[in-house]
Amino acid sequence: MTAIPPLLLLTAAVVLGLILGVQYLQRKRSPPALIGFHLLLGAGGLEVLAMLLHGTPDRRILPAGGLVTIAAGLVFAAMVSGLLAPMIGRQSRRTMNVALVIHVGVAVAGFVLLLVWMAGSMRS
DSSP states (O other): OTTHHHHHHHHHHHHHHHHHHHHHHTTOOOOHHHHHHHHHHHHHHHHHHHHHHHOOTTSSSOOOOTHHHHHHHHHHHHHHHHHHHHHHTTSOHHHHHHHHHHHHHHHHHHHHHHHHHHHHHHHO
């Protein structure tokens, strides 16, 4: 199935995001390498999703549409909000909390839509 690579990459990003989130809630400083790896996994998953949206030039894999397009948009929004969160959150912990809640909410919505799309595409 063509959706397995983005699913694996984004699942790894979600798991790493959970670890980072727990560390944040415990007020522990996360290692920059862990944050960078979380970013790379999310970006890699988004890149593979973008390729999935366009299909292959030889038409062996047809372009995807519908829910996966919305999922890709939400994953992109999660990337942007995740990159902006530290810049916005420097002012106060409360601002950082709001920025991270937005990042997590958008990311979860995109991941769930990807799962729903995959479940629907497996049936047909």
